Amino acid sequence: MPPKISIYNDYTTLSQAAANQVIALLRQKPTAVICLPSGSTPLGLFQELVAAHISGETDFTKCTFIGLDEWIGLGANDDGSCRDLLDKDFLLPIGFREDQITFFDGLAKDPQTECERVNDAIAKAGGLDLIILGVGMNGHLALNEPGTAFDTYAHVSELDTITKEVGQKYFNQATELKLGITVGIRHILEAKKAILIASGKAKAPVIQRALSLPVTTDFPASILQEHSDSEFILDKEAGELLQ
Template structure:
């Protein structure tokens, strides 16, 4: 099953479309459970969501936010952590209360128990209404690295070398990145809607592979072909190698 593909002229238009998807969900279900990523790709989406909130066009007062992933060993006050970035780029500007935010504690004494905690909370909430994802150069979704089994919920991962290297861009000095803690592939597949965001030429081959066969744990992004309601939101550069007619986009 090929996910829906929407290609936009530039990053700004892609980001606005992503924000519109989130706002549409909130208008339909104000208490939606939404899992959003940190990092550089969603910054434009966050900017649009913050603007909509400040203008009174988006109401986050009843929704629940679930963090996508975190570096093991880092907490919300550590520069470059997932919590640090998403607090900076989004959460602090839309006035979410503490009880609306569920996030991995990368400094938890036992990260495996932390996974159980998150799994239990998400299950009790009835699962995710929406999960928004970026995609790594190695095809990872969240921190589900190549080789991750499809049946995983939240789990601890040994980081792929590609992730260790690319992850350095979030830090002002070299960081020791060895493990991550992440929402699992089953969380992605069971979310009512999954949206993947990608922009730039460096993601073109990644997107091409994500939409190709075989669907395999060796390239986790291909699993979105198995999702019942997935959409790829791309800028023109990221979508430049997709071989579809206009009727498919």
């Protein structure tokens, strides 16, 4: 089924639209399993969800969260780590319980065992009800870089040069990034619903390629063309090259 494409006037309205999907899901299924990204793109979404929590419009106490990815070599207490950002931007403001979230530990001595731990947690939870994704300039989804096989579950990823460069924006000083640990493309495909959010002119050619290219591991975001229920939630600038 081709992805649904929803284009909004600006970042604020796209964030509201994405938040409304999460709120609707929790209304329908309070115990939903939701895989969350960190970083700059979902900030607006998180602000909307925190506001919904404060107003009592939504209740996160019964749901399960899965972290999308993490930089190898960084832990939850390291400034700029994916867990650090997600804690500050969303989890702490909603008063989450630690037992509600499974998140990759970038400091784990055995990253492969860490991958298996997250795979098992997702399987035991009954799979992902919703996965929320951004998209990299090279088409990566989570830290599934170009060339990643589509049948992968959680795995260690060798970071693309573009990812290493763009990732620096989350740190106050130059930080060496070589490897990531991430949910796999197969997790994305098996999620009941996948939402990709993107904003700004820089993402317009990325979105165009994701939706128009033949599906290829060279551009991981293209796999969403084959998802059973995926949606691109964009602002006008990110969607400007779509017909």
